[in-house]
Amino acid sequence: MDKQILAVITVDRDKVGGGAPIFYAQDEEELLDTAVLISRIFGAAAHDLHNGVFVIVKH
Amino acid sequence: MKYLITLVVATSAGFLARLYMLRRDYRQYPSYPQGWAIHLFLGFIGGSIGAVIVPAILEGDYSAVSFLLLAASQFREVRNVERQTLGAMEATEMVKRGTAYIEGIARVFEARNYLAIWVALSVAAVSELLASLGYWRVVISTLVGALMALVLVQLMQGDRIDDIATVELVEVKFDGALAIIGETVMMNVGLPQSRQVYQERGLAAIISPNGPDAKATLANLGQMQAIAHDVSSMIGVFMDVGEQEFIPMVRRNPSTGSLHVLMVPSERDEEAFLTAIRRVPVLEGAIRKPLTSVAGKMVD
Incomplete structure (x- = not known):
């Protein structure tokens, strides 16, 4: 597969669901921290969906 | 003998x-x-x-x-x-x-x-x-x-980008997480620290084709990849393995046919960046000449 969502990180439980692993963050700060860590672990890019949700995508 | x-x-x-x-x-x-x-x-x-x-x-x-x-x-x-x-x-x-x-x-x-x-x-x-x-x-x-x-x-001797297009430096702007060059959205940079790197060290340029032939040539994916590769091999890239957000990007603006280049070089030197782009060879396999066809002339 060409591109794949490896993880979803969010502060809003109502906005997410589905197949990819989901990480819940308490606040914006934790959201960013988790996004950095997970994107570095996978060597993937973190994308901000502008609604309190980050997706980690392998390109 | x-x-x-x-x-x-x-x-x-x-x-x-x-x-x-x-x-x-x-x-x-x-x-x-x-x-x-x-x-x-x-x-x-x-x-x-x-x-x-x-x-x-x-x-x-x-x-x-x-x-x-x-x-x-x-x-x-x-x-x-x-x-x-x-x-x-x-x-x-x-x-x-x-x-x-x-x-x-x-x-x-x-x-x-x-x-x-x-x-x-x-x-x-x-x-x-x-x-x-x-x-x-x-x-x-x-x-x-x-x-x-x-x-x-x-x-x-083949052509270089300089022979078929003009290259200008442009500013990297951000709208939220979206990196924007000219009017074109290049990519979504999610992490604030990465956005800061782009704002401090990033360079962007617009390659505008000189005519319909050049436009068709620049539209070739191989040519776009060659620009990304050659520019980064000439002036270096600021990235480590796995840092996908710093991979040099070449995107095409469909309405004008121009190419937009965004990258973080290892040294931020604007002139070197522009020179590197201008000196990228035009790939023999990418060259198109739509103006030599009847239909191509009608479109022009």
Whole structure:
């Protein structure tokens, strides 16, 4: 597969669901921290969906 | 050995022509001694084939001529070897060359052996035509060989981006997480620290094609990848393995046909960045000329 969502990180439980692993963050700060860590672990890019949700995508 | 002088002079001319052409492409290819040895030896073989053809014809030994031409066709294999080598090295490149660029390089390497044969052939022919002049023929045929090599190399010189487009520096802007160049959204940079790197060290440029032909050429994906690869190999990239957000980006603006380049170089030097883009070769396989067709002219 060409591109794949490896993880979803969010502060809003109502906005997410589905197949990819989901990480819940308490606040914006934790959201960013988790996004950095997970994107570095996978060597993937973190994308901000502008609604309190980050997706980690392998390109 | 009445053909000794001709053979020696022509073979050396072919060999030296190959050496001269090899010196010109260190950027496309890292200059490693083994690669040089391979190509110089092939140049030597090419040179001797070109050199031997003339005496063989003069002696009326046409079966030898056919065999020599058959041997020359073996140089096709050079292209395969180059393709395989570069293809195998592709996995180790931080920014990929892309298959179109690899094809282009492989083709150039094959063609250069034929040029060496042409040079040797012309030197041998001149040397034999002027056989009555004694040692003066060595001087004259050497000059002819040098001229031939210069002309052929000049003819083989392809265009550069500078010849088909204008390159301008533009500012990198962010709308939330979206990196924007001109009007075009390039990518979504999620992490604030990465956005900061782009704002502090990032460089962006717009490559505007000079006409419909250039527009069609720049639309080639292989050409876009070649720009990303070449620019980053010339001025370096600020990234580590796995830092996907710093991979150089080349995107096309569909309405204008211009290309937008965004990258974080290892040193932020605007002039070097623009020069690097201008000097990227236009790939032979990417060149399109829609204006030569009836429909293309109607659209223009």
